Structure formats: structure tokens, C-alpha cells
Amino acid sequence: MPPGDMSFSGRLFGPGIAGGGLPVSGGWRGDVLHLQGEGLEFDLPAGLLGMRAAGFNLQQTGIHWNTGNGEFALFLDQPGDQAAFTSGAPASLATLVASSNSQRKGMQRRFRFGAAAVLLYLLLPVIAILVFFLNTDSIAQWAADKVPVKYEEKLGSVVLGQIRAEQKLTDRGPAVDAVREIGSRLHPGSRYRYRWFVAESNDVNAFALPGGVVVVHAGLIREADSAGELAGVLAHEVAHVERRHALKNLVKNAGFGILLSLVLGDVSGSTIAAWSGYLTQMKFSRDAEMDADRDGVKRMVAAGIDPTHMLSFFSKMAEKEGKGASAMSVLATHPSSQERMAALQELIKGLPPASYAPMPIDWASVKAAAATQSSM
Structure with missing residues (x-):
């Protein structure tokens, strides 16, 4: 990576890569995504890339592309790596970046709502008792x-x-x-x-x-x-x-x-x-x-x-x-x-x-x- 470039780390999956994925580092060089890991190196024009929120709770960022060798996918797990990727991404990816962030925020809201619902369910007996004692006269x-x-x-x-x-x-x-x-x-x-x-x-x-x-x-x-x-x-x-x-x-x-x-x-x-x-x-x-x-x-x-x-x-x-x-x-x-x-x-x-x-x-x-x- 050239000095001063915003770099990030992730795990790469695709043809010829072991099932656990390959740790790679990357960064933007203008409109080109540069990736390198043990035994391989990619330079990918932004136009080849797709992007989405990934993982069971959409807390990952998934970047995918297709070359003549098959379908590859890069997953960024850490918020810092995700921020480095999106901050250096060219304007042509702005729509994909916004869509990925929207998906992630929507899932966060659903998780918070789900957690609150579970907590409310667990607290219902206590709440019911409190409501009863606070409103015994009206009840x-x-x-x-x-x-x-x-x-x-x-x-x-x-x-x-x-x-x-x-x-x-x-x-x-x-x-x-x-x-x-x-x-x-x-x-x-x-x-x-x-x-x-x-x-x-x-x-x-x-x-x-x-x-x-x-x-x-x-x-x-x-x-x-x-x-x-x-x-x-x-x-x-x-x-x-x-x-x-x-x-x-x-x-x-x-x-x-x-x-x-x-x-x-x-x-x-x-x-x-x-x-x-x-x-x-x-x-x-x-x-x-x-x-x-x-x-x-x-x-x-x-x-x-x-x-x-x-x-x-x-x-x-x-x-x-x-x-x-x-x-x-x-x-x-x-x-x-x-x-x-x-x-x-x-x-x-x-x-x-x-x-x-x-x-x-x-x-x-x-x-x-x-x-x-x-x-x-």
C-alpha cells in the first residue's frame, strides 16, 4: 500500500481458497480496489464490485465480484475496516454504500426492538404485579x-x-x-x-x-x-x-x-x-x-x-x-x-x-x- 492510503483488512472467499477464507488487506487506489494476501493479488475496478450488508445480523460488509475464475467475496467484520473501505470508495459506489448502511441500520433497529420485546416478555409478570398494586382501587x-x-x-x-x-x-x-x-x-x-x-x-x-x-x-x-x-x-x-x-x-x-x-x-x-x-x-x-x-x-x-x-x-x-x-x-x-x-x-x-x-x-x-x- 502506498503511504497514507486508508487500508483495511478482511477475509476473502472464492475459487482456490480454503473454506475458512484467506486473510487479506486492501485499499483504494482511485477507482481501483487493491487486495493482497498470501499468494494472490487483485486490482478490481469499482464497476465490477457489488456490495451488501452481510452476516446473520448484517453487521458485516460483503463485497463481491465475478472474474473469469468464478465468484469471489470479501467480508469486512470490524467497524474500522468498514469505515476505511467506504470512506475511500469512489462516488460510483455511493448508492451501494448507502444501501448497505441502510440495511445494517434497519437490522440494528430490529435487533433493539427484538431485545426490548424479549425483555418486556420476561418482565411481564413483574409489570403485571406492579400495575395491579398501583391500580388496585380501579381494578x-x-x-x-x-x-x-x-x-x-x-x-x-x-x-x-x-x-x-x-x-x-x-x-x-x-x-x-x-x-x-x-x-x-x-x-x-x-x-x-x-x-x-x-x-x-x-x-x-x-x-x-x-x-x-x-x-x-x-x-x-x-x-x-x-x-x-x-x-x-x-x-x-x-x-x-x-x-x-x-x-x-x-x-x-x-x-x-x-x-x-x-x-x-x-x-x-x-x-x-x-x-x-x-x-x-x-x-x-x-x-x-x-x-x-x-x-x-x-x-x-x-x-x-x-x-x-x-x-x-x-x-x-x-x-x-x-x-x-x-x-x-x-x-x-x-x-x-x-x-x-x-x-x-x-x-x-x-x-x-x-x-x-x-x-x-x-x-x-x-x-x-x-x-x-x-x-x-
Whole structure:
């Protein structure tokens, strides 16, 4: 090679050359490609040459030509040798050089895409777990919304049966009649068939089970100063039922096996039995509580019941708890945070002016009946 020429090395294949190829060096002399190796030497005009990206991943450069002795091929493996070849190549080979580079870059993109696809496939289980935990609320809500009402009602019935085995519930009497009368005004057109019960307990509590079962402890009725305050609690519980908060929480915490038990009809099985206590003592998220507040207020307004009673009852219970009052179970399952109370107050303040007639309920008689039932 003349001094200063850009030289490169490669491996030559062709007639009379061993199967492993012959190491050669080369360089451009104007429009002529000069190659030399052990025992042979070529001077090839550029017009005789073909060129393409080569190798299984197109990372090689292949130059080929045909002489009277047969087809020859030169392969350049290293990027430096490829660069030396293309930088010295005459303009007549520019199209072939560009085509070879385009083929190589296209294969590199496909390799990168393939590697990313393989990595994604390997990471899919991890990604799926991350997505699930980052979106458990939305996934649980979606799953809960797909459960037919009849299965939800079966779940409520099974849990109700277990509750009855542990504490005394009644569905008759003045207290239950008042609960039923108020509650029926809060769910017009509901998809659920509500069932109302009063628990003979001093606890100030109420809870709703999936499918429209609502249990009010006699202690809560005794603490309510009016039928309106009881309505505030019931509106909140009805909202939990209609918004399927309990079912959503159950799916989120117990997993999709609980849904499978429902669909397969195994509602009396151990899966649901193990979670029945959880449903009666369930603590809803802040978002669920505020959602139930908003929906409950709308239901009270639609029923012609003053919504300020909801705020007054929960605020009163929070104040009593702050002073050390006991048996305020309703606050354990329905925490009355300052943020929640402030939001409820702002919601009610923003309602259009309205007059609300008192409910035709003899509240003194209802409280007296509840007092006898809470003595258990």
C-alpha cells in the first residue's frame, strides 16, 4: 500500500481458497480496489464490485465480484475496516454504500426492538404485579362492577346468617319500623332489595353488607337526637351499598377468589366465611367515605330530608370520642377526619336554599324502643 492510503483488512472467499477464507488487506487506489494476501493479488475496478450488508445480523460488509475464475467475496467484520473501505470508495459506489448502511441500520433497529420485546416478555409478570398494586382501587372497582346483583345479595345473606349466629338482630318493632321507613326514602329505583335490622347492642354503630343488608345498632338510635340524624347515617350506608364500596374492598383485600366463590355458588364456603367479620368491621378509605358522604347528601335532599343532620351526627360523635366516650364503633369504621367534615360542610353550604319538613316519626317512642333493645 502506498503511504497514507486508508487500508483495511478482511477475509476473502472464492475459487482456490480454503473454506475458512484467506486473510487479506486492501485499499483504494482511485477507482481501483487493491487486495493482497498470501499468494494472490487483485486490482478490481469499482464497476465490477457489488456490495451488501452481510452476516446473520448484517453487521458485516460483503463485497463481491465475478472474474473469469468464478465468484469471489470479501467480508469486512470490524467497524474500522468498514469505515476505511467506504470512506475511500469512489462516488460510483455511493448508492451501494448507502444501501448497505441502510440495511445494517434497519437490522440494528430490529435487533433493539427484538431485545426490548424479549425483555418486556420476561418482565411481564413483574409489570403485571406492579400495575395491579398501583391500580388496585380501579381494578377492584372494575371487578366489583361486573358482579351480578344476585351474587352480591347471596354474599350479603351468608354474612347476615353468620352475624345472626353471634348477636341478636330484630326486623320487627318500632325501632326497625323507623329505620325501614327512613331508609326506604333514600333508595328509590334501587337494583337492590333492602333488608333492615336493628342489633340489640349498646354500640353506636351501623354497617351495610353487599346486596342491601343494613344493620343499625340500638345504641346508635339512642345517640341520635332526631330522625334526621338517623337518616344521615342511613343515607351514608345506602350510598356505600349503591356504590358497592364493601364489595370493592372485599375484592381488593380478599382477592378474586372471592368472586370465583360467588360465581361457582360456593357462598357458604370457607373463603367467604373467613371474611364475614371483616365486612362488619370494615374501615373504608377516605375517598370511599367522602364519596358516600356526597352521595348520601344527594339522597337526603332528593328525599326531602335536611342534609345538615348527617354533618351534625358525625361531628357530634367525633366530639364525644375526643372526650373519651366509649363504644363509638361507628367512628372506627367511618372515621370522621377534619378534612372529611370540612368537605361535607362545604358541600351542604353549596346546596341551593330549601325548606325541609320534619319526618312524621315519633322519635321519643323510637328512642324508648331502642333503649330497651340496647340493654342487652
